[in-house]
Amino acid sequence: MKKLSLLFLLLAMMTLSACNTIEGMGxxxxxxxxIIEKAAK
Structure with missing residues (x-):
């Protein structure tokens, strides 16, 4: 559970820093x- 939370936090940080438009954010x-779905399997 801790690893999944860390993964989500890292993905959120990358998402917020990488996108310049609403389309890019989507x-x-x-x-x-x-990625989270694959990790869950």
Missing amino acids: KDIKKGGE
């Missing part, structure tokens, strides 16, 4: 969700 969030 793509970043989608990619982060895919």
Whole structure:
């Protein structure tokens, strides 16, 4: 659980720092969700 929380925090930080537009933010969030989904499996 602690690792998953850390992963989510890191993804959130990358998402917020990497996107310049709403469209870019949506793509970043989608990619982060895919990574979390893979980690959960």
